[in-house]
Amino acid sequence: MTTLNLHRVLPLKRSLADVFRYLRDFDNIEQWDPGVFTAERDDSAASSFALELNVLGRAVPMRYTLDVCEPPSAQGQARLVLTGVGDGFTAVDTLTLSATGEATCTLVYRADISTADVPGLLKPVLNCWGERLSNAAMNGLKAALENDGPASPGMAERMAERLVLPGMINYTRRGYRQMPSRGLSRYVDGANPQRIGISGVTSGLGLACAQQLARLGADLVLVGRGTDRLAQAAAAIRPWASHAIRIDCVEAELSSIAATRDLAEQLIGLELDVWINNAGALFDEQALTADGLERTMAINFVSPALLTQALAPSFARRGGRIIQVVSGGLYTQGITLNDMAFTNELFNGPKAYARAKRALLDVSQHWAEQYSNLGLHIMHPGWAATPGVASALPDFNRRLGKRLRTPRQGSDTTVWLASHPIFANGHLSGRFWFDRAPRPTALVPGTATSATDRQVLLSWYEQQISS
Ligand SMILES: NC(=O)c1ccc[n+]([C@@H]2O[C@H](COP(=O)([O-])OP(=O)(O)OC[C@H]3O[C@@H](n4cnc5c(N)ncnc54)[C@H](OP(=O)(O)O)[C@@H]3O)[C@@H](O)[C@H]2O)c1
Structure with a gap:
């Protein structure tokens, strides 16, 4: 048996309570340890x-159990002990926290790793590898807790982004892993818990996003179709909260203008701090809604736009936030003002979807300019494995397989925009985000929307909701 003992002391500029809470949810390790996929x-x-370790680029399974969990004491001490078991190795991680001030603490990290016997010559290599991994993990934890503000993409990433296709490689898990900081530890409970509403919670990104927001302590308003499915979603979300949170469910069919208006009325009455327009869908076939709208446009553009327009004045008064979940697919299309409903052109699902998402981005930027105290943030999640992607794009889903992000990874930027204090009171409003960095809104020549086109688009939208 060979043993490896690692020891690190990490001063942190976050309160003992926050750091304890963040570490206690040990699956957060994915957000701070580059040695974990x-x-x-x-x-x-x-x-x-259940962990997948990153061992020289190969995924190696490991299972951890939390054996000791001593929450912060009156003396400002807390401790967690976890035992990990992998194929041929075990690790005992001891994390001891001591408060050093109201908003600072020190983490003492100790890992005792045992493996099958390693030949004497290889022991220094193993030691060196262990030291490097633990240094990277501690740096990652510090960044996750202290430097979790907006990122600035480097020159190489910006160039790849400009070339569209190379940039899209980062829409996979690869991009998520390359983010300099991925911590989600801005708790939103406290004396006045944030009240956050989200559509499309019965599946995929919406469900994962609501689970993370529950973990951060938000009270939630879940919007979806079908009482039973909403109740199932609430049951899957509740265990993520560390204490009792309030969850309300509201049913709404978002392809209907009348149902969207009803929902808007209810949401205004609920005085939310954050509203997330997450519901969306891509269809193979053209169809009209009961209102006579092309269905892709209705769900991905008209309904979230109507909700945004209705909520904006009251949200602006209280410095609230609205988040639009659009798609990186919008880079491939400009808006087509002469044929928004594909009446003259052969219907193409991905094109219709991309145009609808671009239209939502355009009108959102317009309203962000109108309301200075409103935080209107537009984001795209990259490519994530969700039931929606599996059914709408089965070949794409199969080809990318494990390279697709998990729903939790896909919803990372949404959760961050909803919870980080930097976005309070309209700060940084109107930007288009991906992986916590502001991005250009158009990359392909001819796809940018001019100020005049934006006005025509707004008139077209007003006609749809008034007819
Ligand atoms: N996954 C990705 O890679 C990806 C990439 C780019 C953008 N997005 C965007 O991310 C958001 C979430 O997508 P997802 O991948 O998580 O898809 P998903 O698994 O299909 O989830 C979509 C959610 O939207 C709801 N929804 C769809 N049509 C609705 C309607 N007419 N009325 C009410 N709710 C409706 C669905 O409810 P039901 O369960 O009742 O159908 C479901 O809860 C969408 O806006 C999507 O465009 C996803």
């Missing part, structure tokens, strides 16, 4: 975790 909780008590 993915981490998921195995049980609703969040005391067993």
Whole structure:
């Protein structure tokens, strides 16, 4: 048996309570340890975790259990002990926290790793590898807790982005892993818990986003179709909260203008801090809604636009935030003002979807300019494995397989925009975000929307909702 003992002391500029809470949800390790590809909780008590370690680029499974969990004491001490078991190795991680001030603490990290016997000559190599991994993990944890503001893409990433296709490689898990900081630890409970509403919670990104927001302590308003499915979503979200949170469910069919108006009325009455327009869909076939609108446009553009327009004045008064989940696919299309409903052109699902998402981006930027105290943030999630992608794009889903982001990774930027204090009171409003960095809105020549086109688009939208 060979043993490796690692020891690090990490001063942190975050309160003991926040750091303890963040580390106690050990699946967050995916957000700060570059030696971990993915981490998921195995049980609703969040005391067993399945990890995929990144061992020289290969995914190696490991399972952790939380054996000791001593929350912050009156003396400002807290401790967590986790035991990990992999194929041929075990690790005991001890994390001891001591408060050093109201908003600072120190983490003492100790890992005792045992593996099958390693030949003497290789021991220094193993030691060196362990030291490097633990340094990277501690740097990642510090960044996750202290430097989790907006990122600035480097020169190489900006150039790849400009070439569209090379930039799209980062829409996979690769982009998520390359983000300099991925921590989600801005808790939104406290004396006045944030009230956050989100559509499309019965599946995919919406469900994962609501689970993360529950973990951060938000009270939630879940919007979806079908009472039973909403109740199932609420049951899948509740265990993520560390204490009782309030969850309300509202049913709405978002292809209908009347139902969207009803929903807007209800949401205004609920005085939300954040509203997330997440519901969306891509269809193979052209169809009209009961209102006579092309269905892709209705769900991905007209309905979220109507909700945004209705909520904007009251949200602006209170410094609230509205988040639009659009798609990187919008880079491939400009808006086509002479044929928004594909009446003269052969219907193409991905094109219709991309145009609708671009239209939502355009009108959102218009309203962001109109309301100075409103935080209107537009984001795209990259490519994530969700039921929506599996059914709308089966070949794409199969080809990319494990390279697609998990729903949790796909919803990262949405959760960050909803919870980070930097976005309070309209700060940084109107930008288009991907992986926590502001991005250009058009990359392909001829796809940018001019100021005049934006006005025509707004008139077209007004006609749709008034007819
Ligand atoms: N996954 C990706 O890679 C990706 C990439 C770019 C953008 N996006 C965007 O991310 C958002 C979430 O997508 P997803 O991948 O998580 O898809 P998903 O698994 O299909 O989830 C979509 C959600 O939207 C709801 N929804 C669809 N049509 C609706 C309607 N007419 N009325 C009410 N709710 C409706 C669905 O409800 P039902 O369950 O009742 O159908 C579901 O809860 C969408 O806006 C999508 O365009 C996703």
